[in-house]
Amino acid sequence: MRKPVIAGNWKLFKTKNEALALIEELAPQVKDVDNVEIIVAPVFTVLPSLVPATAGTNISLAAQDVFWEEEGAFTGEVSSRMLLDAGASHVIIGHSERRQYFGETEATVNKKTKAALAGALVPIMCIGETLDAREAGDTFKVLETQLKGGLEGLTASQFAPVIVAYEPVWAIGTGKTATDDQAQEAHAFIRGVLASLYGQETAGKTRILYGGSVKAENVKGLMSCADIDGALVGGASLKAATFAPIVRFRD
Numbered sequence: 001m002r003k004p005v006i007a008g009n010w011k012l013f014k015t016k017n018e019a020l021a022l023i024e025e026l027a028p029q030v031k032d033v034d035n036v037e038i039i040v041a042p043v044f045t046v047l048p049s050l051v052p053a054t055a056g057t058n059i060s061l062a063a064q065d066v067f068w069e070e071e072g073a074f075t076g077e078v079s080s081r082m083l084l085d086a087g088a089s090h091v092i093i094g095h096s097e098r099r100q101y102f103g104e105t106e107a108t109v110n111k112k113t114k115a116a117l118a119g120a121l122v123p124i125m126c127i128g129e130t131l132d133a134r135e136a137g138d139t140f141k142v143l144e145t146q147l148k149g150g151l152e153g154l155t156a157s158q159f160a161p162v163i164v165a166y167e168p169v170w171a172i173g174t175g176k177t178a179t180d181d182q183a184q185e186a187h188a189f190i191r192g193v194l195a196s197l198y199g200q201e202t203a204g205k206t207r208i209l210y211g212g213s214v215k216a217e218n219v220k221g222l223m224s225c226a227d228i229d230g231a232l233v234g235g236a237s238l239k240a241a242t243f244a245p246i247v248r249f250r251d
């Protein structure tokens, strides 16, 4: 059985005090939830302050990006070793906003994924097609290219901890969710590509999250799909009132 993951991507929101207030409100509302991995991803500067706030809770911390070198003359970057030091256990890699605004490619996603794994961080590797690609019938081609490019050179055992997030770009922050069937179709395809790379057993254990306008109202349907193992939540993760019910999708 794959343990579901519900991860909140706070993007460029929440100062330290705002983040602390959110954790203080969220933690008691989800403390009895077992068999779901709960993760929140604040901005880098807020990570260390959330370590004491999440200690003893069932909430883990993720960073939203990582650089591939461990240290050196790379002004403005943060390495996996530093993220681990700051309290992160996971890191989001290759989010579509990073691909769109910061020039990330399969090659950078690949280097970052390898660096995260080498630094003992669990990568949450994001892939997803744009609306143009979907309308052109290229969804599977894009997913396969992003997946294979991002994972290039990893053996099955190296890949094993990786969490994949399928986020159709047209569904992010737009209020347009993929239908359960559209999402399941993409997830099944992704698992098939993973099986071709790493074998059925490894692919069968990989958590594949859906992301794109996930909310309390649609999470149950998505989570009932055979190949959907969790959610990467943006907007609805910014308030305990909207995130807790997603974490509690089984209620």
Ligand code: PGA
Residues within 6 Å of the ligand: 009, 167, 171, 172, 173, 174, 175, 211, 212, 213, 214, 232, 233, 234, 235, 236
């Ligand atoms: P959204 O964002 O839930 O606001 O659509 C999802 C994401 O970008 O990870």
